[in-house]
Amino acid sequence: MANVKFSDFAVRTTVPTVDYIVGYQGAANIQIAPTDFLGDYLPLAGGTMIGDVVYNDSVKAKFGTGADSELYHTGSHLFFDNAIGTSYIRNTAAGGTGILLRNSVIGDIQFDNEFAGNILFNTSNVERMRIDLDGNVGIAVDNPEARLQVNEIPQAGGSTTTAPSLAHFVGSTAPSTVNGFATLKLEYPAGATPGDAGAQIMFTQGYHSGDPDNTQPVGSLRGYRTGADTQYGGGLQLTYQPDALPLGLVPGITLDGDGTVTIGTGTVAAANAAADDFVITGPGTTATGITISNTSDSGVGTIFFGDTTSSAAAGFRYDHNTGDMSVSAEDDINFTCDNATFAGNVIIHDSSNAPYIDFVEDAATTDSKARITMDQVDTDNGTLIFSTEGAGTLTNALTINQTGIVQVNPTNASTGGIVNSYRAAISVSTSAIAISNPATYGGLASVWVNSAGNIAHDLVSYSLSGIDVVASQPISGAAAARTYTAVSGVLKVAMAAGTYDVYATETRVSLT
Amino acid sequence: MAITWVAKICSGMDVVEKIKFIKQGIDDDGNKVMASAVYVPSTDDSYKLRSEWSASEIDAIADKLSNDLDEAITAQGGK
Numbered sequence: 001m002a003n004v005k006f007s008d009f010a011v012r013t014t015v016p017t018v019d020y021i022v023g024y025q026g027a028a029n030i031q032i033a034p035t036d037f038l039g040d041y042l043p044l045a046g047g048t049m050i051g052d053v054v055y056n057d058s059v060k061a062k063f064g065t066g067a068d069s070e071l072y073h074t075g076s077h078l079f080f081d082n083a084i085g086t087s088y089i090r091n092t093a094a095g096g097t098g099i100l101l102r103n104s105v106i107g108d109i110q111f112d113n114e115f116a117g118n119i120l121f122n123t124s125n126v127e128r129m130r131i132d133l134d135g136n137v138g139i140a141v142d143n144p145e146a147r148l149q150v151n152e153i154p155q156a157g158g159s160t161t162t163a164p165s166l167a168h169f170v171g172s173t174a175p176s177t178v179n180g181f182a183t184l185k186l187e188y189p190a191g192a193t194p195g196d197a198g199a200q201i202m203f204t205q206g207y208h209s210g211d212p213d214n215t216q217p218v219g220s221l222r223g224y225r226t227g228a229d230t231q232y233g234g235g236l237q238l239t240y241q242p243d244a245l246p247l248g249l250v251p252g253i254t255l256d257g258d259g260t261v262t263i264g265t266g267t268v269a270a271a272n273a274a275a276d277d278f279v280i281t282g283p284g285t286t287a288t289g290i291t292i293s294n295t296s297d298s299g300v301g302t303i304f305f306g307d308t309t310s311s312a313a314a315g316f317r318y319d320h321n322t323g324d325m326s327v328s329a330e331d332d333i334n335f336t337c338d339n340a341t342f343a344g345n346v347i348i349h350d351s352s353n354a355p356y357i358d359f360v361e362d363a364a365t366t367d368s369k370a371r372i373t374m375d376q377v378d379t380d381n382g383t384l385i386f387s388t389e390g391a392g393t394l395t396n397a398l399t400i401n402q403t404g405i406v407q408v409n410p411t412n413a414s415t416g417g418i419v420n421s422y423r424a425a426i427s428v429s430t431s432a433i434a435i436s437n438p439a440t441y442g443g444l445a446s447v448w449v450n451s452a453g454n455i456a457h458d459l460v461s462y463s464l465s466g467i468d469v470v471a472s473q474p475i476s477g478a479a480a481a482r483t484y485t486a487v488s489g490v491l492k493v494a495m496a497a498g499t500y501d502v503y504a505t506e507t508r509v510s511l512t
Numbered sequence: 513m514a515i516t517w518v519a520k521i522c523s524g525m526d527v528v529e530k531i532k533f534i535k536q537g538i539d540d541d542g543n544k545v546m547a548s549a550v551y552v553p554s555t556d557d558s559y560k561l562r563s564e565w566s567a568s569e570i571d572a573i574a575d576k577l578s579n580d581l582d583e584a585i586t587a588q589g590g591k
Binding site for chain 1: 529530532545546547548549550551552553554555556557558573576577580581583584585587588
């Protein structure tokens with residue numbers, strides 16, 4: 001026990017009822033001796049406590065003249081109540097660890113703003129993050145419009161969104177093309193091997209209408225590595241969950257490191273390597289294709305080919321209104337195919353009024369070997385000219401003029417027009433065999449019969465049932481006798497003996 | 513009226529160059545329907561004189577092509 005100096009006590013003529021000495025339990029207004037004190041005493045002004053002060057349950061240590069603050073324990077909970085001004089827990093100690101809020105038993109640490117108000121987090125005496133009264137978390141923004149809003153530049157007040165969203169990232173710096181600023185960066189430190197998938201945003205949706213907690217993946221967007229180890233290169237993959245396959249996302253669209261976009265997972269044949277920027281590969285025998293459509297029967301669908309120097313549009317255009325398809329080019333259009341089939345009309349026009357179709361020997365040259373030309377006579381008349389190359393020059397071989405007259409070899413006066421008709425042999429013996437197609441009226445047939453060099457030639461005029469041999473001449477050997485008949489416009493011949501190869505070329509007259 | 517033979521004509525100045533056979537029928541409207549056939553002699557017979565062709569020889573040829581002529585007439589409605 002410490003010594004008590006009586007000089008510490010003043011002589012009082014009256015004893016206030018509120019004055020008392022802590023630890024003294026003797027009678028009032030008597031002279032006291034040090035032995036009257038049971039333990040340490042608390043000086044009323046100044047001094048230092050050198051022992052514990054014990055407050056019983058719910059006994060409060062009160063601060064301030066009006067009990068502005070109270071510190072007490074109920075036996076179950078500790079309370080520090082402040083009724084005036086701001087409550088501070090302030091640390092000014094240098095060299096320490098600052099303020100440590102620690103819970104050393106299992107349980108939560110709660111920041112409970114009981115009424116409508118925010119919870120703020122500051123550094124450098126500046127607000128950095130807050131949880132607002134609606135539960136939205138804002139970083140560098142004091143009015144978050146999303147459950148999580150992150151602003152690059154601190155923003156006070158105002159709305160940055162038109163509708164609430166779950167997460168909102170507001171960048172104020174232009175996105176970097178290298179490993180610099182990004183509004184949102186997803187990083188996957190592994191995956192350096194070509195073909196490796198990287199960081200992923202996965203989309204899941206309800207799997208069972210009766211179980212809202214059961215969601216399954218429907219697709220994702222993920223990084224995709226294509227460059228070799230220690231080399232740059234990569235792109236993105238858009239994955240999907242197939243309808244008919246086991247659970248597991250598979251690549252649907254891949255953008256790789258050379259800018260190629262591939263739909264599906266197939267590879268491109270080497271022969272098509274020059275056209276592999278956009279590839280569609282269907283699985284197995286499934287048909288593939290591209291459809292360009294719109295929601296009405298108007299407008300134009302276009303596949304356009306452009307470059308830095310083209311002055312005219314080249315491409316394919318489909319007019320949804322008329323149904324017309326246009327193929328245009330700045331210069332020639334060349335088709336290379338086994339067969340071309342047109343199920344409708346083919347219209348060829350040219351500003352020269354003499355459009356033509358050229359036939360060339362191969363794709364490496366434009367040297368025409370034959371040409372079909374429409375030569376316009378005037379606005380109401382045109383001719384069709386078939387030209388073939390002879391001695392390096394295209395020559396008019398056949399012309400059909402505007403009145404239907406056919407001119408063979410019209411520009412070669414020395415040879416004139418020659419019409420040859422070749423037909424495979426028909427084997428004829430003593431039974432009558434048809435050697436012509438049916439004519440609706442009749443015809444003139446040039447008939448050549450041959451058996452082992454026994455050859456004769458007959459010029460036969462025939463109608464539906466009538467017939468005559470206009471001329472007949474033996475050619476070589478001793479050709480057998482033959483009989484010609486016409487049955488329903490079909491020319492028949494029967495040999496009197498032997499079997500002959502018969503070649504018939506006929507000009508038929510048909511009624512329109 | 514049945515289909516009947518109309519003519520068997522040998523053509524040529526001295527030699528027979530061809531022999532024409534003609535048959536005739538009548539259709540339902542009463543019109544004549546005719547059909548013909550032409551026989552071209554063999555090279556060996558190309559210089560055979562008219563007098564050297566016998567009637568039986570010509571009739572034998574006619575018999576062979578008669579059915580074809582009947583068919584041609586029938587196809588046009590003759591009978």
